[in-house]
Amino acid sequence: MKIPGNIAKFRWVGLTSMVALLAAVAMLYPAARGNKVYASQEKEAPRATADQTTTLNDQTDLNLTVYNSNIALIRDVRNLALPSGTFRLKFMDIAATVNPATVHFRSLNEPDKLGVIEQNYEYDLLEPAKLLHKYVGKEVTLVRSYQESGTTKREEIKATLLSDNNGTVWKIGNDIVTGVYAESYRFPEVPANLYERPTLLMSLENSGAKKQQVEASYLANNLSWNADYVLTVARDDKNADLDGWVTVVNNSGTAFHNARLQLVAGELNRVPTESRIRAMDMAMSAPAKAKEQFQQEAFSEYHLYSLGRKTSVEDKETKQISLLQGSGVPVEKIFMVNGQSYYYRNPQNPGAPLKDPVMVYYKFKNEEKAGLGIPLPAGNVRVYQKDSKGGILFAGEDRIDHTPKDEFVNIHIGNAFDVVAEHKQTDYKRIDTHTWEMEFEVTLRNHKDAPLTVQVNEPIGGDWEMLSSTYKYTKTAAFAAQFILPVAKDGTSVLKYRIRAKW
Numbered sequence: 001m002k003i004p005g006n007i008a009k010f011r012w013v014g015l016t017s018m019v020a021l022l023a024a025v026a027m028l029y030p031a032a033r034g035n036k037v038y039a040s041q042e043k044e045a046p047r048a049t050a051d052q053t054t055t056l057n058d059q060t061d062l063n064l065t066v067y068n069s070n071i072a073l074i075r076d077v078r079n080l081a082l083p084s085g086t087f088r089l090k091f092m093d094i095a096a097t098v099n100p101a102t103v104h105f106r107s108l109n110e111p112d113k114l115g116v117i118e119q120n121y122e123y124d125l126l127e128p129a130k131l132l133h134k135y136v137g138k139e140v141t142l143v144r145s146y147q148e149s150g151t152t153k154r155e156e157i158k159a160t161l162l163s164d165n166n167g168t169v170w171k172i173g174n175d176i177v178t179g180v181y182a183e184s185y186r187f188p189e190v191p192a193n194l195y196e197r198p199t200l201l202m203s204l205e206n207s208g209a210k211k212q213q214v215e216a217s218y219l220a221n222n223l224s225w226n227a228d229y230v231l232t233v234a235r236d237d238k239n240a241d242l243d244g245w246v247t248v249v250n251n252s253g254t255a256f257h258n259a260r261l262q263l264v265a266g267e268l269n270r271v272p273t274e275s276r277i278r279a280m281d282m283a284m285s286a287p288a289k290a291k292e293q294f295q296q297e298a299f300s301e302y303h304l305y306s307l308g309r310k311t312s313v314e315d316k317e318t319k320q321i322s323l324l325q326g327s328g329v330p331v332e333k334i335f336m337v338n339g340q341s342y343y344y345r346n347p348q349n350p351g352a353p354l355k356d357p358v359m360v361y362y363k364f365k366n367e368e369k370a371g372l373g374i375p376l377p378a379g380n381v382r383v384y385q386k387d388s389k390g391g392i393l394f395a396g397e398d399r400i401d402h403t404p405k406d407e408f409v410n411i412h413i414g415n416a417f418d419v420v421a422e423h424k425q426t427d428y429k430r431i432d433t434h435t436w437e438m439e440f441e442v443t444l445r446n447h448k449d450a451p452l453t454v455q456v457n458e459p460i461g462g463d464w465e466m467l468s469s470t471y472k473y474t475k476t477a478a479f480a481a482q483f484i485l486p487v488a489k490d491g492t493s494v495l496k497y498r499i500r501a502k503w
């Protein structure tokens with residue numbers, strides 16, 4: 001076949017160009033082609049640095065600050081040997097209730113040379129059911145026992161787990177097997193996404209020294225504390241001993257060993273979504289020694305109590321530590337009757353008086369000369385008193401709010417058994433369109449074998465004035481008057497007072 005001249009010329013030019021190109025390639029890479037090493041193989045890609053792990057063995061200091069709002073701030077200091085460049089660090093042995101958004105990680109040696117690129121909180125913990133489920137589609141060794149000639153033998157069978165939904169489905173050879181087929185399973189390894197305990201997985205970049213001292217701080221839930229007090233009142237109701245305890249409850253999922261313990265008392269404001277919070281830098285027992293008690297100091301608008309020694313708080317543990325001791329604290333026993341705002345009308349039995357409880361309080365001042373004088377955290381106060389034979393009996397309990405020093409503490413222990421209070425309205429008269437006159441009667445009967453004094457607090461409405469009263473009164477508020485009534489042993493006292501009010 002005859003090729004046209006122009007086409008033949010084109011083919012010759014193309015062939016010449018191709019030969020020249022191949023020759024140039026051969027000149028540039030003769031060694032590579034001769035040894036069958038290509039450019040992409042000249043330099044092996046760097047291997048990723050193995051994950052670093054830190055546990056409690058690296059811990060050098062631990063500070064546990066517990067708030068009385070079911071959270072705690074943990075500051076965990078560890079000495080680590082870290083590689084240069086980018087790597088991953090498994091920060092283990094942290095509280096299972098950590099709020100990941102509050103984690104703050106930094107180097108104490110070179111904070112500008114060790115940085116966090118990203119972090120994950122791994123809480124998919126290792127347990128038999130999860131381990132089995134992670135092996136769906138993979139081979140597992142099944143181990144089971146059988147009897148042969150009176151001897152128990154074990155056999156191991158390789159099987160592929162096809163499904164783990166409401167029971168296992170196995171492929172053994174060409175058979176599909178369901179049900180409980182083995183006594184135990186043997187797995188070649190633990191999957192990378194299962195952890196034996198809660199772990200912070202951090203991607204770090206280190207351009208500093210290999211040895212670093214680092215601090216991880218974070219907020220965790222299910223750590224709380226509260227104060228409990230034991231008030232032992234003398235037989236004559238004149239003085240008492242006060243023992244204070246703090247009770248720390250740890251349900252965080254981890255233990256805190258050899259920790260510096262601090263407690264914060266106060267009303268801490270928290271936003272509804274915790275992810276917005278950031279971590280910032282009864283028994284009667286002998287009192288603790290002074291060096292083991294808490295040292296108190298003001299902190300912002302709160303009070304901080306620091307234990308003067310290190311302590312350990314185990315997981316799922318309730319720990320009690322002595323907070324304070326006051327001896328010979330002067331107390332006052334108060335009997336109190338509070339009138340009601342509906343002016344003592346008795347709809348069930350017209351004409352009959354209404355009975356009100358006579359409440360019993362112990363009152364003392366939180367002052368230094370009484371052996372107290374430190375801010376008292378809110379808590380329950382349990383009151384004990386000796387009987388005639390010297391035995392200690394429980395007399396009641398109440399809850400107190402946070403109480404600063406030099407303030408009074410009132411503890412309601414219950415209602416008097418042998419003191420009766422009755423209220424009655426004895427007169428009601430309209431004077432004009434906006435003016436009324438009313439008269440009331442309060443009767444107190446004391447069946448105790450000793451005299452007492454009762455504080456009567458009466459609510460009075462409108463623009464009022466006292467017209468007459470059988471006992472002296474004090475206007476304690478715009479709409480209240482107070483009377484102090486002595487009542488003799490096995491005696492009766494009657495308070496009568498008349499008011500005029502305008503509305």
